[in-house]
Amino acid sequence: MSTEKYKSYFRPAVDGMSGYTPGEQPKVSELIKLNTNENPYPPSPEVFRILKEYDAERLRLYPDPVCDKLRDVIADTYGCKRDNVIAGNGSDDILTIVFRSFTDGRRAVAFLEPTYSLYPVLAGLQGCDIIKIPLQDDFSLAENLLEQAAAANLLIISRPNAPTGNTFPVEDIRRICREFDGVVVIDEAYADFSADNCVDLAFEFNNVIVSRTVSKSYSLAGIRLGFALGCSELIAGMMKVKDSYSVDALTQAIGAAAIADQGYLQKTVCRIKASRQLLSDELSRIGFDIVESQANFIFAAPPHGEGEKIFNFLRSRNIIVRYFPGQVTGKYIRITVGNNAQNQALLEALKSFYS
Numbered sequence: 001m002s003t004e005k006y007k008s009y010f011r012p013a014v015d016g017m018s019g020y021t022p023g024e025q026p027k028v029s030e031l032i033k034l035n036t037n038e039n040p041y042p043p044s045p046e047v048f049r050i051l052k053e054y055d056a057e058r059l060r061l062y063p064d065p066v067c068d069k070l071r072d073v074i075a076d077t078y079g080c081k082r083d084n085v086i087a088g089n090g091s092d093d094i095l096t097i098v099f100r101s102f103t104d105g106r107r108a109v110a111f112l113e114p115t116y117s118l119y120p121v122l123a124g125l126q127g128c129d130i131i132k133i134p135l136q137d138d139f140s141l142a143e144n145l146l147e148q149a150a151a152a153n154l155l156i157i158s159r160p161n162a163p164t165g166n167t168f169p170v171e172d173i174r175r176i177c178r179e180f181d182g183v184v185v186i187d188e189a190y191a192d193f194s195a196d197n198c199v200d201l202a203f204e205f206n207n208v209i210v211s212r213t214v215s216k217s218y219s220l221a222g223i224r225l226g227f228a229l230g231c232s233e234l235i236a237g238m239m240k241v242k243d244s245y246s247v248d249a250l251t252q253a254i255g256a257a258a259i260a261d262q263g264y265l266q267k268t269v270c271r272i273k274a275s276r277q278l279l280s281d282e283l284s285r286i287g288f289d290i291v292e293s294q295a296n297f298i299f300a301a302p303p304h305g306e307g308e309k310i311f312n313f314l315r316s317r318n319i320i321v322r323y324f325p326g327q328v329t330g331k332y333i334r335i336t337v338g339n340n341a342q343n344q345a346l347l348e349a350l351k352s353f354y355s
Contacts, residue, residue: 013127020121023322032342035322037190037297039219040339041271044264046257047220054250063249066239070247073256074227078199083232086239087255089246091189091213091226095156096122098209098228100241102154102183103128110152112141114329116162116187134328139164139291141172146179155180158187160194163324163334165293167194170201177205183234185209190295192217192269193276202229209234216296217269218258225255272296276337282347283335286354291332298335303354305331310353317349 007015023036042048064070067087074085088094099122103109108129111119123130133148135141139161142148149155155176160167177184188210191197202210209230215221225247228238247255258265280290280298289301302310311323311333322334335346 013124017121017124020118024320026320030318032319032338032345034336034338034342034346035320035334036221037216037295037336038221039216039268039272039296040337040342041219041268043219043254044258044261046261046264047254050250050253050257054253058249061249063245063247063252065244067247067252070252070256070259071227073260074229077259077262078229080203080229081232084203084229084235085227086230086235086242087225087227087247087252088242089226090215090224091187091211092118093224093242093246094211094226094228095119095185095187097238097241098154098156098183098185098211099123099126099128101238107153108151109154109156110149111156112158112161114161114163114324114326115156115158119156135161135164139166141168146176149180153182154185155182156185156187158189159198160190160294162190162295163297163299163322163329163332164291165190165295165297165299165334166291167196167294170196170198173198174201174204177201177208180207183207183209185211187211189213190216190297192265193273193296194294199229203231206231206233209238214255214258217265219268220254220258223251223254225251272337275340275343279335279337279343279347283350286347286350296337298337299332300335301332307331307333310350313353314346314349319346319349321346 068082070087071082071085075082088097095118103126105127108131109123110131110133113132113134120130131149131152133142133145157173184207186198188197199210201208209228211226211228213226276293276298283300284290287303291299307330308323311321314321
């Protein structure tokens with residue numbers, strides 16, 4: 001059968017899209033992997049306990065489709081009610097539910113530029129118009145953001161922003177939530193590494209959703225669990241759109257145990273924040289231009305803006321970082337904050353390049 005015949009089977013939106021490109025997951029174990037913002041430290045000891053004690057016989061049964069016990073733990077952690085919480089198969093699933101719920105061919109979405117590259121993919125699948133709002137040269141919010149987003153029904157703000165790692169003042173976000181005539185989604189995948197967050201806005205306004213993930217700060221990228229907080233009316237509508245059994249039983253148990261262990265979370269986050277500062281300082285000494293990070297990664301421009309060149313050099317030294325081609329992002333590399341040994345290996349490689 002011809003390629004053209006196969007193409008005819010797909011919706012035009014699918015046939016014409018390029019799809020999301022996830023960070024590389026190399027199969028070579030000796031590589032130093034600093035490209036997908038995974039936590040270098042193990043998850044909570046409570047996760048190991050769940051795995052040791054879990055009764056595999058229970059896996060023959062379907063999981064709770066609405067994740068009540070998990071949602072209760074999340075609600076207790078964030079000071080809200082179960083009806084204010086929805087859980088999904090990673091925060092990407094939460095974002096998919098958001099786009100299914102609030103966009104279509106007549107409802108546009110607005111988001112920042114640069115930002116998380118999954119947003120335009122999900123918009124393309126929904127067939128909705130896209131409004132890209134460029135950040136300023138220092139990656140701060142555009143002063144006329146609301147004016148640019150006026151035609152959108154959905155506004156997504158990644159805070160801290162990916163891939164830049166910087167954040168935006170809570171009061172600026174509060175004003176946007178108050179004045180925007182539509183749904184505001186604050187993507188807080190990296191918020192546990194930030195000095196503050198926007199969780200309160202999910203309960204202060206009836207048009208705000210805050211999404212979170214356990215992949216980064218909880219060291220659980222492998223189980224795929226995300227959740228969102230918002231007013232009960234928004235959450236109820238999103239619950240109608242979610243897949244029936246999107247969060248498996250073991251993930252629900254692991255996620256609840258990890259989220260309940262806030263003490264361990266804070267210890268891990270403090271270690272990464274301390275390493276982030278040390279790594280930022282050392283990169284600055286080498287000559288990198290650092291975007292002040294509030295995430296578990298650093299967005300840094302090498303001397304002379306040689307982003308791609310340094311990316312390839314590090315790869316030749318078995319160190320993988322992330323490179324984003326583009327007029328704005330192309331001079332930077334994004335570096336996950338690793339453990340002390342990983343960070344030191346990175347710095348030694350860079351010092352050898354510039355010596």
